[in-house]
Amino acid sequence: xxxxxxxxxxxxxxxxxxxxxxxxxxxxxxxxxxxxxxxxxxxxxxxxxxxxxxxxxxxxxxxxxxxxxxxxxxxxxxxxxxxxxxxxxxxxxxxxxxxxxxxxxxxxxxxxxxxxxxxxxxxxxxxxxxxxxxxxxxxxxxxxxxxxxxxxxxxxxxxxxxxxxxxxxxxxxxxxxxxxxxxxxxxxxxxxxxxxxxxxxxxxxxxxxxxxxxxxxxxxxxxxxxxxxxxxxxxxxxxxxxxxxxxxxxxxxxxxxxxxxxxxxxxxxxxxxxxxxxxxxxxxxxxxxxxxxxxxxxxxxxxxxxxxxxxxxxxxxxxxxxxxxxxxxxxxxxxxxxxxxxxxxxxxxxxxxxxxxxxxxxxxxxxxxxxxxxxxxxxxxxxxxxxxxxxxxxxxxxxxxxxxxxxxxxxxxxxxxxxxxxxxxxxxxxxxxxxxxxxxxxxxxxxxxxxxxxxxxxxxxxxxxxxxxxxxxxxxxxxxxxxxxxxxxxxxxxxxxxxxxxxxxxxxxxxxxxxxxxxxxxxxxxxxxxxxxxxxxxxxxxxxxxxxxxxxxxxxxxxxxxxxxxxxxxxxxxxxxxxxxxxxxxxxxxxxxxxxxxxxxxxxxxxxxxxxxxxxxxxxxxxxxxxxxxxxxxxxxxxxxxxxxxxx
Numbered sequence: 001x002x003x004x005x006x007x008x009x010x011x012x013x014x015x016x017x018x019x020x021x022x023x024x025x026x027x028x029x030x031x032x033x034x035x036x037x038x039x040x041x042x043x044x045x046x047x048x049x050x051x052x053x054x055x056x057x058x059x060x061x062x063x064x065x066x067x068x069x070x071x072x073x074x075x076x077x078x079x080x081x082x083x084x085x086x087x088x089x090x091x092x093x094x095x096x097x098x099x100x101x102x103x104x105x106x107x108x109x110x111x112x113x114x115x116x117x118x119x120x121x122x123x124x125x126x127x128x129x130x131x132x133x134x135x136x137x138x139x140x141x142x143x144x145x146x147x148x149x150x151x152x153x154x155x156x157x158x159x160x161x162x163x164x165x166x167x168x169x170x171x172x173x174x175x176x177x178x179x180x181x182x183x184x185x186x187x188x189x190x191x192x193x194x195x196x197x198x199x200x201x202x203x204x205x206x207x208x209x210x211x212x213x214x215x216x217x218x219x220x221x222x223x224x225x226x227x228x229x230x231x232x233x234x235x236x237x238x239x240x241x242x243x244x245x246x247x248x249x250x251x252x253x254x255x256x257x258x259x260x261x262x263x264x265x266x267x268x269x270x271x272x273x274x275x276x277x278x279x280x281x282x283x284x285x286x287x288x289x290x291x292x293x294x295x296x297x298x299x300x301x302x303x304x305x306x307x308x309x310x311x312x313x314x315x316x317x318x319x320x321x322x323x324x325x326x327x328x329x330x331x332x333x334x335x336x337x338x339x340x341x342x343x344x345x346x347x348x349x350x351x352x353x354x355x356x357x358x359x360x361x362x363x364x365x366x367x368x369x370x371x372x373x374x375x376x377x378x379x380x381x382x383x384x385x386x387x388x389x390x391x392x393x394x395x396x397x398x399x400x401x402x403x404x405x406x407x408x409x410x411x412x413x414x415x416x417x418x419x420x421x422x423x424x425x426x427x428x429x430x431x432x433x434x435x436x437x438x439x440x441x442x443x444x445x446x447x448x449x450x451x452x453x454x455x456x457x458x459x460x461x462x463x464x465x466x467x468x469x470x471x472x473x474x475x476x477x478x479x480x481x482x483x484x485x486x487x488x489x490x491x492x493x494x495x496x497x498x499x500x501x502x503x504x505x506x507x508x509x510x511x512x513x514x515x516x517x518x519x520x521x522x523x524x525x526x527x528x529x530x531x532x533x534x535x536x537x538x539x540x541x542x543x544x545x546x547x548x549x550x551x552x553x554x555x556x557x558x559x560x561x562x563x564x565x566x567x568x569x570x571x572x573x574x575x576x577x578x579x580x581x582x583x584x585x586x587x588x589x590x591x592x593x594x595x596x597x598x599x600x601x602x603x604x605x606x607x608x609x610x611x612x613x614x615x616x617x618x619x620x621x622x623x624x625x626x627x628x629x630x631x632x633x634x635x636x637x638x639x640x641x642x643x644x645x646x647x648x
Contacts, residue, residue, distance in 0.1 A: 041069065041089045048078050049092045050100075053107055060110035068092050165242035165262050165274070173233040180223060180230050181360055182353025182385070189344045190214065190231050193319055197235035197271045200317055211341035212308055213320040215279075217327045218346035221386030224323035227346065228275040231321065238272035240265070244281030247300045255282070255300030263307040263318065271317030279322040283330045301331060309338040348384055351377055357385050361392040368408035376412050378476045379459060391415050413460070422467020430465075437503065438463045438471045439595040441515055443588050444502025445473035445495055446606060448577055451584065452498075453491035457615070462600040470515060486536045489526050493569065494577040496523040501578045502588060527569040528562075537565040587611075 052058055052072060061070035068091065075086040094100065104111065177187050196203055196210040203210055216224040232239035240262065247255040266274050276282075286298050308320060322340065324330065334340060349357055355377035362373065380388060394415035399407035418424075430438075446461045459474040466472065473495075500516035535541030539561060544554055554562075581588060587610050594609055595601060607614040 168239040181356040182349040213340035215340040221384035238269040256303035259303040280326040368406040439592040441499040442471040443591040444498040448498035
């Protein structure tokens with residue numbers, strides 16, 4: 001079985017195989033053409049030939065001894081009665097005589113005479129092309145097809161039912177758990193698998209059964225594939241890697257055959273790991289559609305179910321790891337105990353993990369002294385490991401474009417803004433009044449953040465247009481925001497509404513603009529969650545979302561009460577922040593004018609302009625700072641290595 005090893009010799013053999021295959025196709029095409037062309041040559045009698053010569057109907061002839069081939073000027077009827085045939089090309093056996101050839105010569109049509117030896121040689125060539133060469137070509141084709149089957153996996157025309165899994169021997173996988181930053185809970189769940197593969201007798205002695213399969217779930221880019229390789233690296237065992245789509249083929253039954261072949265090979269290398277990436281490609285609910293492709297997928301899934309835990313399944317230390325971000329579409333039979341016994345969630349990295357991931361990917365980047373990866377980590381909530389790697393690379397690219405030798409904090413700020421919001425729209429044309437309105441809008445958000453919201457800290461404010469936003473006010477959360485209080489959510493709503501409030505205070509109600517639409521959407525969403533999910537309203541601690549999940553429809557009267565409570569929260573917040581903005585109108589004016597002048601202000605500058613003492617960074621006075629410091633000390637004591645092409 002070909003397991004995908006790199007083999008330059010195999011590539012040459014497979015190229016020769018396809019060359020021979022093409023030659024064989026061309027040759028048989030030639031034979032078909034030759035047969036069709038010769039079919040039009042009719043054998044006629046000598047008397048008919050002489051008759052047509054006398055009539056002057058002969059265009060040309062080729063004479064080889066007493067064998068003559070030729071062509072009439074036009075198709076003529078040869079024969080008598082019902083046996084008449086229309087003949088254009090003909091052949092005839094003649095009796096050589098001087099009078100015959102004299103008659104032919106007198107007609108003065110094209111005559112070509114070949115010696116009898118030439119005809120004999122041509123007959124041998126024809127025999128070779130017709131009988132001997134096909135046998136040689138077919139023999140060579142069979143030989144090269146066998147060679148191709150032993151070489152490159154992509155050219156196995158006779159091994160289409162063989163598995164396409166890539167095989168990694170134990171010494172090929174250098175990745176360990178320490179090379180995967182974050183996802184500590186997931187690594188803890190997978191350590192049982194590693195322990196079993198290293199020492200299965202310990203489990204068998206007490207009668208424990210290790211899970212047959214482990215399903216890694218989570219959003220793309222969070223390191224599911226990397227974790228699977230780390231398990232193989234820790235266990236120091238063979239590793240088969242295959243994608244769910246590799247089982248599928250247009251031919252019915254091929255997928256099931258590939259599954260059988262994969263597990264057969266895995267049992268020969270037991271204890272080992274089979275990793276199936278994107279298993280949802282083959283493991284979707286059965287009976288969801290009709291058609292040949294669907295039948296093929298279901299046959300493949302049935303075979304996979306049987307191999308993992310079926311009636312004829314042979315016991316063996318073969319662990320199946322699978323990854324998907326669509327666990328909701330998987331067939332229930334695949335998720336039952338005995339198949340995928342354990343589900344391991346690979347979540348987005350938390351604050352501590354993000355800081356660690358950034359430090360790993362930043363090892364190959366020359367950073368300036370002002371780069372604070374902890375601050376970058378705090379501003380990248382919801383980033384996956386792949387997103388963080390991309391952030392580091394974007395910052396390096398931006399620094400390169402500016403011909404810098406080091407990537408500084410400004411480059412990281414631009415990179416993060418670009419990824420989260422979009423590229424700066426330098427070509428956007430705005431009037432002076434639009435710029436000033438945007439400045440007042442963002443100044444309103446900033447005043448509310450500084451004076452009202454006590455959760456998270458102001459990071460910066462800018463009126464530079466990016467993506468769909470004309471300006472942005474950035475905040476840094478204290479942690480990952482796993483829990484939010486009612487006061488925190490009300491503060492967020494007031495900050496969101498403060499932009500429109502500032503516009504109304506300065507320009508009047510009649511001069512409202514559309515710039516606050518996205519703020520309203522987000523504020524309304526928070527208020528709706530407070531009422532419908534978290535029970536933070538006069539309606540009491542009731543979750544109306546849970547009622548809908550149990551197919552209990554909410555009545556129109558209840559929906560109206562929910563809408564009333566949402567409006568109440570929004571309107572009360574609007575009035576509260578309006579009062580704050582009016583009382584601090586002078587601060588609003590100076591901040592807006594400075595924004596027009598400088599376009600971007602960092603938090604320190606904002607506090608200086610407003611004459612307010614800058615509060616101590618929230619992270620400095622929380623347990624988060626200690627967690628980050630402990631993690632950094634741990635990494636310094638045990639240096640880690642990571643594959644540049646992988647990321648957690």
